Amino acid sequence: MPTDTLKTVADVLFEKKLINSEQLTAVKFESSNTGRTVDQIIKERNYVNADDYAEALGQVYNIKFATITPQELDPVLLDIVPLSVAKRYKFVPFKLEDNKLFLAMVDPLDLQTIDFIERKSGYKVVPYITTEKNIEKVLEEQKGKELGEEISAALQEINQKTIKIEETSGEITDATLRDAPIARIVGMILETAVKTGASDVHLEPGELESRLRYRVDGILEEKRKLPKPMHDSIVARIKILCNMKIDEKRIPQDGRFKVQVGTTETDLRVSTLPTIFGEKVVIRLLKEEGTIYSYRDLGMRGLTLKRFEETSLQPDGMILVTGPTGCGKTVTLASALSKLNTVRVNIVTLEDPVEIKVEGVNQVQVNPQAGLTFADGLRSFLRQDPNIIMVGEIRDSATAELAVHAALTGHLVLSTLHTNSAASAVPRLLDMGVESFLISSTLNAVLAQRLVRKVCTECKEEIEPPEEVANEIRNYLETISKNEVLMLKDHEVAKVVTAGLAEPKIKTYRGKGCLRCANTGYKGRIGIYELLKMSDALGKLTLENAPTNAMEAQAIKEGMLTLLQDGYLRIVEGVTTIEEVMRVAKD
Numbered sequence: 001m002p003t004d005t006l007k008t009v010a011d012v013l014f015e016k017k018l019i020n021s022e023q024l025t026a027v028k029f030e031s032s033n034t035g036r037t038v039d040q041i042i043k044e045r046n047y048v049n050a051d052d053y054a055e056a057l058g059q060v061y062n063i064k065f066a067t068i069t070p071q072e073l074d075p076v077l078l079d080i081v082p083l084s085v086a087k088r089y090k091f092v093p094f095k096l097e098d099n100k101l102f103l104a105m106v107d108p109l110d111l112q113t114i115d116f117i118e119r120k121s122g123y124k125v126v127p128y129i130t131t132e133k134n135i136e137k138v139l140e141e142q143k144g145k146e147l148g149e150e151i152s153a154a155l156q157e158i159n160q161k162t163i164k165i166e167e168t169s170g171e172i173t174d175a176t177l178r179d180a181p182i183a184r185i186v187g188m189i190l191e192t193a194v195k196t197g198a199s200d201v202h203l204e205p206g207e208l209e210s211r212l213r214y215r216v217d218g219i220l221e222e223k224r225k226l227p228k229p230m231h232d233s234i235v236a237r238i239k240i241l242c243n244m245k246i247d248e249k250r251i252p253q254d255g256r257f258k259v260q261v262g263t264t265e266t267d268l269r270v271s272t273l274p275t276i277f278g279e280k281v282v283i284r285l286l287k288e289e290g291t292i293y294s295y296r297d298l299g300m301r302g303l304t305l306k307r308f309e310e311t312s313l314q315p316d317g318m319i320l321v322t323g324p325t326g327c328g329k330t331v332t333l334a335s336a337l338s339k340l341n342t343v344r345v346n347i348v349t350l351e352d353p354v355e356i357k358v359e360g361v362n363q364v365q366v367n368p369q370a371g372l373t374f375a376d377g378l379r380s381f382l383r384q385d386p387n388i389i390m391v392g393e394i395r396d397s398a399t400a401e402l403a404v405h406a407a408l409t410g411h412l413v414l415s416t417l418h419t420n421s422a423a424s425a426v427p428r429l430l431d432m433g434v435e436s437f438l439i440s441s442t443l444n445a446v447l448a449q450r451l452v453r454k455v456c457t458e459c460k461e462e463i464e465p466p467e468e469v470a471n472e473i474r475n476y477l478e479t480i481s482k483n484e485v486l487m488l489k490d491h492e493v494a495k496v497v498t499a500g501l502a503e504p505k506i507k508t509y510r511g512k513g514c515l516r517c518a519n520t521g522y523k524g525r526i527g528i529y530e531l532l533k534m535s536d537a538l539g540k541l542t543l544e545n546a547p548t549n550a551m552e553a554q555a556i557k558e559g560m561l562t563l564l565q566d567g568y569l570r571i572v573e574g575v576t577t578i579e580e581v582m583r584v585a586k587d
Contacts, residue, residue: 205278
């Protein structure tokens with residue numbers, strides 16, 4: 001029973017100064033008019049985070065709040081209360097003391113569940129309140145224990161030679177390869193990858209054991225070691241799923257298949273590579289329905305955003321997006337196509353593979369085995385009456401020449417190129433054999449980009465940077481502030497620069513590590529950009545085959561922010577860290 005029946009969650013949050021008087025009045029007014037509870041309204045309006053809400057609710061009902069870490073959970077407790085039961089009823093058993101079982105629950109007032117656990121376990125339940133995210137995180141970590149049990153079962157079967165695949169055999173020697181436990185192990189590996197938001201899964205054989213790694217937010221993280229005897233069986237299971245040759249281990253193979261976890265359907269591209277210790281497998285995860293973001297959501301702002309929007313609205317010419325693999329080029333192009341897509345234009349794309357589906361756009365998958373290459377596809381596109389053409393990547397001189405000629409004949413062409421900076425795209429096209437006069441007359445803009453991890457907002461703290469780094473950031477801010485073109489046109493960036501220079505010390509931030517960010521200090525990613533917009537001066541430099549540094553110097557003079565400068569602004573804003581910017585943008 002509550003200690004004070006008149007006190008509500010809103011009252012507790014107001015006492016803690018987590019909501020103001022106007023919010024308190026609005027919530028109570030809506031509750032009296034609609035008949036809904038104050039708790040429901042507070043939740044819907046997102047006035048506070050989940051932890052603060054749960055703690056306040058606990059205070060109303062005199063129930064203690066608990067935040068449980070995966071390390072605190074004693075596996076013995078899951079022998080008392082099975083993991084499946086804990087997941088179903090949304091609780092975590094975290095302590096056993098004096099015949100009392102302490103449960104962290106989403107709903108500690110669920111007397112039916114408490115009674116059920118007491119009858120099943122034989123212990124008196126002491127309920128605590130926590131958030132649903134906390135429970136999901138802790139229970140998800142127990143997947144490793146389940147996987148460990150499956151591995152042990154698989155090893156027993158392998159030792160009994162029931163699922164071992166012989167080197168000389170071209171067939172599966174036992175039907176159990178399609179069943180438990182190998183199939184469940186592969187299923188768990190893929191399910192964990194989807195739930196953690198991994199972009200790639202790496203299964204790497206070593207001399208004594210295999211290593212399982214996931215790439216999350218661009219960084220590879222080792223999840224666990226797998227016993228070497230089961231490596232071939234796991235690889236064989238993956239090969240079966242994507243119709244590869246099981247007995248062919250001497251050459252690389254490629255395949256694909258789909259998995260569905262909950263409502264999320266994911267397309268998986270699989271690549272195998274023979275190494276001295278066995279076959280290495282990399283699985284790329286591509287969501288069936290990729291998210292289309294606005295330019296601002298991607299991280300563009302100010303003059304970069306204004307110029308990119310202007311150039312993408314031109315009826316012809318070429319826009320290139322550059323950067324290394326995995327820097328978000330495809331997402332940027334998909335977002336551009338989504339914005340440009342209307343009933344008045346015909347858009348066709350040629351991609352390898354089609355990663356993000358854009359409604360209303362004619363997307364074509366490259367198929368070299370059938371004779372459909374980028375160059376061949378581009379030739380046929382010109383007979384399809386297109387207004388806008390998107391080529392996934394300019395890889396060779398034939399594709400480059402066709403793209404330039406398409407831009408020259410009244411089409412808007414978007415594509416990607418692997419270069420380190422925006423200015424180096426022009427010399428790269430020249431290296432591919434494209435004439436300089438064609439580049440200067442067709443190239444509208446080059447956007448270089450990188451992805452940096454964002455500081456976790458839950459555990460963010462201010463730190464003092466090393467003096468040399470602080471001086472370097474201040475010098476960059478001063479360089480930007482002296483650029484009249486930028487300061488006159490870009491009030492958004494000017495505001496950040498002015499605020500940064502006004503501080504006696506450069507402020508930087510980092511994440512301490514918490515449950516929300518899996519103790520990494522980072523959660524999510526955002527882009528940093530540099531946009532070179534072709535001008536008369538830059539066109540003249542192109543005709544003169546000027547070096548990259550001359551092109552870059554002229555672009556900066558005309559208001560271009562470099563990747564490093566944009567990264568430094570993100571540091572001053574507290575969005576990312578010095579280490580992240582240096583990792584992706586420092587040459």
